[in-house]
Amino acid sequence: MDGLSPDTVLDALPRPAQTTDEADRLFARALAEFGPAIARIVGANEANRELRADLQQEIYLELWRSFAIFDGRCSLGTWVYRVAHNLAARHVTRRQRLSHRELCNLEEIIEPIDPHDAARQLDDEQRLGLLNKLIGQLKPLDRQIVLLYLDDLDTAQISEVTGLSVSHVGVKIHRAKRLLVQLYEGHQS
Amino acid sequence: MTERNDDPIKALWRAQSTEVPAMSVSYVRHRSGELHRAFRIRNWLEQGAGVLGFAGCLVVILMAPHPWVKAAAALILIGGAYSGWQWHRRTASFRTDPSKSSEASLSFYKHELERKRDIHRTLWRWYLLPIAPGVIAMLSWNFFGDPQTRGTSAPWGVLGMLVVWLVVSLIYERSKAAQCQREIDALSALAEPES
Numbered sequence: 001m002d003g004l005s006p007d008t009v010l011d012a013l014p015r016p017a018q019t020t021d022e023a024d025r026l027f028a029r030a031l032a033e034f035g036p037a038i039a040r041i042v043g044a045n046e047a048n049r050e051l052r053a054d055l056q057q058e059i060y061l062e063l064w065r066s067f068a069i070f071d072g073r074c075s076l077g078t079w080v081y082r083v084a085h086n087l088a089a090r091h092v093t094r095r096q097r098l099s100h101r102e103l104c105n106l107e108e109i110i111e112p113i114d115p116h117d118a119a120r121q122l123d124d125e126q127r128l129g130l131l132n133k134l135i136g137q138l139k140p141l142d143r144q145i146v147l148l149y150l151d152d153l154d155t156a157q158i159s160e161v162t163g164l165s166v167s168h169v170g171v172k173i174h175r176a177k178r179l180l181v182q183l184y185e186g187h188q189s
Numbered sequence: 190m191t192e193r194n195d196d197p198i199k200a201l202w203r204a205q206s207t208e209v210p211a212m213s214v215s216y217v218r219h220r221s222g223e224l225h226r227a228f229r230i231r232n233w234l235e236q237g238a239g240v241l242g243f244a245g246c247l248v249v250i251l252m253a254p255h256p257w258v259k260a261a262a263a264l265i266l267i268g269g270a271y272s273g274w275q276w277h278r279r280t281a282s283f284r285t286d287p288s289k290s291s292e293a294s295l296s297f298y299k300h301e302l303e304r305k306r307d308i309h310r311t312l313w314r315w316y317l318l319p320i321a322p323g324v325i326a327m328l329s330w331n332f333f334g335d336p337q338t339r340g341t342s343a344p345w346g347v348l349g350m351l352v353v354w355l356v357v358s359l360i361y362e363r364s365k366a367a368q369c370q371r372e373i374d375a376l377s378a379l380a381e382p383e384s
Contacts, residue, residue, distance in 0.1 A: 024214040027214055028214060039208060040202070060212055060217055062290050064218075070291075082292065082293065082294065083291055086289075086290050086291075089297065090301060124201055128201060131198065140298055141294060141376070150198070150202040151202075161293065163293025164295050181195045184195065184197050184201075
């Protein structure tokens with residue numbers, strides 16, 4: 001399953017993981033339900049294949065350790081997204097420190113499609129390439145919002161994962177939506 | 190602007206092929222143990238490099254002809270040990286606390302930025318200051334010591350370079366700390382309760 005369906009959020013929440021067995025069971029469930037979502041988070045945050053594998057392992061290990069203190073106050077999905085996004089953010093911050101590359105907010109980002117190139121039809125692979133390029137330019141928090149939005153979480157769920165107010169998530173999503181539509185349809189507004 | 194549909198791009202995003210490695214719980218347990226071993230090895234390597242630096246100071250302490258130089262090298266050695274320990278402690282990048290990792294992203298990211306800001310803001314105090322007495326003692330020898338055994342014939346040049354380096358470093362660290370603070374302020378504004 002991808003994203004957090006309203007049913008998942010309102011589902012009977014798992015009890016605090018007090019035993020190792022229970023933590024193992026939660027970990028297996030998290031992997032089965034959110035494995036592809038974690039892989040997409042990793043892919044969007046690291047282009048290098050080897051570093052991507054390292055980051056994915058880091059997230060799995062951290063997730064497994066985190067279930068020792070999972071108290072069920074939020075849904076399993078929210079927990080998994082938080083751990084995965086936070087480790088990805090730490091990874092991006094660390095890499096940015098090494099590469100001295102400046103990242104920007106959604107408000108500052110350059111339009112993904114060159115207006116002179118608007119008439120050109122893009123295929124799906126090119127669109128995904130542009131989308132990854134766009135995401136790669138964003139600061140960690142804005143990057144998370146776009147990724148969660150692409151994973152079909154709604155504003156309230158994104159607010160729960162990120163800790164941002166609903167209204168601010170709404171503003172960010174409005175901007176992200178404009179960029180995404182433009183990316184898919186080109187400059188034909 | 191009319192509301193346009195972005196479902197196709199979401200669908201495209203979710204349909205992309207992803208590599209999801211099969212990972213059993215027992216394998217994760219095993220890797221967790223390996224990771225701790227990797228940290229231990231990295232620490233040993235860092236400590237080994239530190240030992241080499243200290244060895245250099247020890248050679249000066251043992252071989253230098255004048256007690257003043259010996260004392261200066263000893264001060265650099267002690268200050269360097271303290272700075273190295275502080276650096277290691279404050280910049281340890283992968284000592285993840287599960288409770289931190291499960292914080293909402295905003296508080297987690299702010300926490301990381303605050304950590305980074307504090308490193309930039311206080312670096313002079315815990316990294317530069319401890320080695321200052323040793324460096325000053327070594328420089329003093331080059332100014333006032335026996336002309337036959339001085340390390341350099343151009344102490345003013347060395348002092349000038351040190352001062353320039355120090356000033357540039359401090360300005361750089363302050364600007365980086367201010368940059369972090371601006372981002373923290375912007376994030377704090379984002380999280381303010383809605384009116």
